[in-house]
């Protein structure tokens with residue numbers, strides 16, 4: 106963009122001979138002017154060089170992403186010749202309106218064919234929260250500016266597309282008893298979301314439309330979905346991902362920026378030996394179902410919602426009030442990530458790190474003020490299943506449906522299917538919750554992961570920054586301002602720094618502060634690398650790096666040297682990529 110300030114432009118634009126004439130004719134004026142001009146030239150040359158440097162890095166990074174995307178599209182087309190990114194974007198755009206409608210009307214019928222159980226469960230439980238608070242949330246005057254596939258993956262088990270949706274809408278909160286507006290934005294607000302769609306590699310695009318259009322992606326008939334999420338005509342499980350794209354996650358803009366830091370799960374390959382269909386997306390989908398069921402149990406004040414997804418021992422502990430969690434409203438999940446897997450003699454175990462935020466619940470009007478007094482939580486859901494259990498590929502993203510008869514699971518005292526009596530919560534069919542492990546705020550995360558993933562989410566990053574900056578006891582207004590600028594640069598919601606700072610003062614932050622030289626070095630470097638993701642470091646990011654570096658014993662020169670070294674590497678890589686591969 107804006108390449109008009111080219112490298113050669115300034116050389117011809119400065120009338121050098123005029124300055125020389127001035128120096129000879131009027132040295133008293135000419136010499137200082139000459140010196141100023143030389144300084145200007147050097148400064149300009151450096152700026153031009155920096156800008157070209159940045160442009161090459163940015164272009165290289167962008168081209169690499171585009172090339173990668175085209176490569177995946179090509180692979181998908183090999184097995185599904187009708188796959189076309191542009192028409193999928195159009196389908197998602199239409200589905201977006203369906204989803205917003207169903208949210209506003211609290212009716213999920215139209216979206217059931219293409220939404221996973223985890224996503225649906227999170228909505229249903231939030232509807233219940235709203236109902237108990239007599240509030241209704243609507244998005245009105247909705248418009249979509251852009252709907253674009255920005256990423257794709259293809260593995261043996263899944264095809265995945267990530268769709269970026271830029272929209273404009275007005276958030277409206279109504280008291281359902283008086284029908285009066287109580288909260289919300291007065292004008293339309295722009296927002297960006299990333300939607301993740303998955304399907305199994307055998308799925309094919311249908312010209313006539315599929316689940317997103319309300320048609321059976323298997324037999325093509327108009328869908329009248331029964332309560333088992335099956336097509337009434339051909340009995341296929343619809344939102345399982347077997348026939349068409351299934352929406353499995355909606356990620357907010359700010360969270361998306363941190364996805365680059367995702368790490369491989371150590372040890373996950375071990376499961377593939379006995380269970381070739383084992384895969385992380387199913388596990389994390391299941392973890393989300395369990396998480397939202399846990400929240401429902403907190404709302405209900407009993408373990409009924411957990412009975413079919415948790416071991417009975419855990420349900421008993423829950424009912425005795427021994428699970429240290431309280432009812433919160435306005436919940437949103439930031440991180441859901443598998444952090445460890447292990448295989449024992451009787452049980453397989455998986456730890457899924459979940460980070461979420463919510464507003465403390467008060468009986469009247471609690472949990473609805475969405476931005477004030479947010480609390481942040483972090484725990485590892487310990488999921489287990491009996492040794493030898495295999496992943497059920499058919500049910501896929503419908504893990505809240507009985508694998509025996511397909512009936513949807515309802516909350517009850519029973520740990521077996523209410524229809525066919527199949528045991529559901531003993532770990533013989535699917536992953537079930539065995540424990541909730543909290544990270545110790547004093548000696549954090551290290552106990553859970555062998556090597557803790559660094560800077561993986563906005564709240565985690567901000568928490569660490571606040572802890573580092575406040576290590577000397579207090580936070581100077583200048584430091585607070587700097588953190589706020591950084592937060593807004595990373596598109597974090599307003600007030601986030603304030604909430605994290607107050608959580609830090611209360612001592613409730615479950616985040617780590619790097620200890621010792623090698624760790625703080627690694628931490629600072631990964632922070633710098635995050636800032637360098639788009640190729641350049643904003644002056645506000647640099648200021649923060651220097652402040653944080655200082656409280657860890659690094660000089661500004663140390664920080665600048667590291668940034669320069671990394672930029673040189675990025676530049677070399679980008680240049681190489683721009684020269685090779687298909688033309689951009």
Ligand SMILES: [Zn+2]
Pocket residue numbers: 321322323324325326336337338339340341
């Ligand atoms: Zn059908």
Ligand SMILES: [Zn+2]
Pocket residue numbers: 507508509510511512522523524525526527
């Ligand atoms: Zn059943």
